[in-house]
Amino acid sequence: MKKARNSFEVLMRTQGVTKRKFGQITGVSGTTIDKYLENPTMLRLKHLSLLAESQEMKQEELLNLINGENNEL
Numbered sequence: 503m504k505k506a507r508n509s510f511e512v513l514m515r516t517q518g519v520t521k522r523k524f525g526q527i528t529g530v531s532g533t534t535i536d537k538y539l540e541n542p543t544m545l546r547l548k549h550l551s552l553l554a555e556s557q558e559m560k561q562e563e564l565l566n567l568i569n570g571e572n573n574e575l
């Protein structure tokens with residue numbers, strides 16, 4: 503298994519969200535999924551909301567995680 507690139511990707515994996523499931527939830531294609539996993543700060547708000555709803559998470563939790571990643575760079 504490939505090593506996760508950031509905390510967002512780790513979270514998606516621990517929540518059981520595969521690339522296929524990510525695409526089904528958000529309605530985006532493979533290239534866009536890779537872009538979002540590599541740099542979660544590029545996620546659109548509507549996709550973030552869909553992910554949060556599907557995983558029964560608060561949107562703020564995901565935003566804090568993503569913003570935290572951005573501050574570490």
